[in-house]
Amino acid sequence: MQIAIEEEGRAYILHLVGELDASTCLEVDREIEMALCKPIEQLWVDCEGLKYISSAGLGVLISHLGTLEARQISLVLYGMSDHVKNVFELLGLHMIMTIVPSKKDAVLQAR
Template identity: 40%
Template sequence: MLKIENIDQEDHVILQLSGEIDASNSVDLDAAIQDILEKGTKRILVDGSQLEYISSAGLGVFMSYLEEFQEKDIQIVIFGLLEKVHQVFVILGLDKLITIKSTEQDALEAML
């Protein structure tokens, strides 16, 4: 099961993910990112500290937005991933395309 929460901050949004992202619920992640983009937010922090699993479908959602983020000058930083989830990003090379940090503080500093 996946739980998604958008937490609006002063100059960024925290997209808090908990549970598992797979083919059956990756559309929910897609909808959450779409909502953030419609608000015109330029800085997105993804809190992955409670994310237990992500499938290729979930990773595909992030990949599908990379070009749009670049075109619209939107910063996205993922933080707090469990080691097994982080490894999935590394294996597919997404850690080269999306900034991944250990803590929320590190993620905020990466956006400065």
């Protein structure tokens, strides 16, 4: 798993490349914790390079939902492959997380 960080205005962006599973979820968890230390309004997860997500990977994202909501930080995931998006939809996570097709849509969502 490779993670690149970008800050764009009040958005903190995690660019994920590879597989988000039990062996890499702690790294993503640390990056989200670091994001929560910053004065941000949005946390965007760029999933364009995400090839696979396991239940452990999903758990990392889900575990931060309460904190993000309490701090009024919106979580937006974008650029998912059909395979990864299908996992979110099968579990109903698209009902509690904002998933958009592209970064452009994430920007529009933030307005």
